């Protein structure tokens with residue numbers, strides 16, 4: 693049996709920190725969307741954990757829909773090439789849409805996604821992300837809700853993968869160098 697802990701270098705954001713911060717963001721979102729019907733759009737696969745926990749921290753009812761896009765392939769660098777693997781089930785015309793992401797790295801995925809969703813005529817379009825790497829930004833994106841700004845290191849866990857692994861860690865951590873070199 694293999695233990696994921698052996699592949700980690702450090703814990704960057706703990707379970708407790710994630711829970712506390714998502715509670716704060718949920719309170720802001722509840723206040724900002726008071727009286728409006730909210731549609732959460734999760735970006736598969738990375739956003740599954742954030743979506744699940746953020747949605748449950750909200751008091752207001754929210755619908756959920758999902759898109760699957762991919763830009764990383766199996767490596768650690770963003771390619772800027774975005775593919776739609778799964779589109780939304782429903783039309784978002786006239787809806788208040790909040791895109792839920794795990795991380796904004798270069799910003800290329802979200803930049804493309806916001807342009808795509810914006811062209812569908814939503815009543816409003818905002819973004820909530822657990823993590824953002826300011827030093828890695830290649831495009832400027834206006835992000836309403838940010839959990840944590842983190843350094844430009846490759847991180848895994850809480851939905852974030854390295855070659856599809858480590859998504860099920862309950863916290864966000866950095867990988868030990870031997871994982872990349874082997």
Ligand code: PRP
Nearest residue numbers: 737738762763764770797798799800801
């Ligand atoms: C990751 C992450 C974000 C995106 C951020 O997704 O979940 O969606 O990359 O990178 P960027 O800001 O440089 O574009 P990925 O494409 O790896 O797919 P996944 O969510 O299925 O892991």
Ligand code: MN
Nearest residue numbers: 735736737738
């Ligand atoms: Mn993703």
Ligand code: MG
Nearest residue numbers: 738764852853
């Ligand atoms: Mg990925």
